Amino acid sequence: MNTAVTIYRLVEPYQYEKEIKKSVFIAHAVPVLSEEQAHEWLKKLSIPEATHNCWAYRIGQKYRSDDDGEPSGTAGRPILQVIEKQNFDQLLILVIRWFGGIKLGAGGLIRAYSGTAAECLRQAPRTEYIPQKTASILCSFSDYALLKARMAEYDAQIINEEFGAEVEIEITVPEDAYTALYDRVLDLTRGQAVIVECQ
Structure with missing residues (x-):
């Protein structure tokens, strides 16, 4: 029985x-690939004049949240719990609050922040998240066209190409297809190409 949980990413x-x-x-709600990107979006979207700019993000094993002046645990953590509960990865949620004069209390704040974040995610366009590996392939010009033609078979995307004495192709490929692609590259080039996983 397959009990794997489907993980989602935001489309936009x-x-x-x-x-x-x-x-x-x-x-x-914003898709982000790194903590640096999350902080760039926070700078861009936060409104300093607003009463509070509370946020949380999850990028793989990296999690962070901030209550931005709301009572501890009433904003950032509830937003993070929404991200986890709806099975999202590579996601930042910022909830901006303009205070209207009526205090909500701790329970009210938790419901307000988590409820707003949850409804935002429910409506947002999503796609299934497939973990990717990035790799670099170094090959001769004679093997280049053949290798390039075979990338689609493994759902690999070419993200950069550099032409020098040899050709360097940078790709992303679904994690579960990496080993098969690795073997295929060596097979097609009779062991001449070098394929290295990027960090």
């Missing part, structure tokens, strides 16, 4: 707005 940035007891909550 998405925004959702909700008013709760006169406070306005605006959720931004």
Whole structure:
């Protein structure tokens, strides 16, 4: 019995707005590939004049959240729990709050932040996340066209090519297809090509 959990990624940035007891909550969900990218988006989307800019992200095994002045554990952590519960990876959610004059209390804040983040994700366009490996293939010009023609068989995407004395092809390939592609590259080039996994 296969009990593997489907992990999702966001297709594109998405925004959702909700008013709760006169406070306005605006959720931004953004796909991110690195912590640096998450912080760039936070700089771009945060509104310093707003009452609070609370956020959380998950990128593989990296998790972070911030309550931005709300009582500890009432904003960032509930947003992170929404990301985990809906099985998203490589995702940042920022929830901006404009205070409307009515205090919500700790339970109310948790419901407001998690509810806004959850509804934003429910509506956002998603796709199944397939873990990828990045690799570099060094081959001769005579093998280049043949190798390039076979990439699609393994759902490999060419992300960069450099032509010098030899050709260097940088690719991404689904993790579960990497070993088969590796063997195929060596087979097609009679062991002449070099394929190295990038970190």
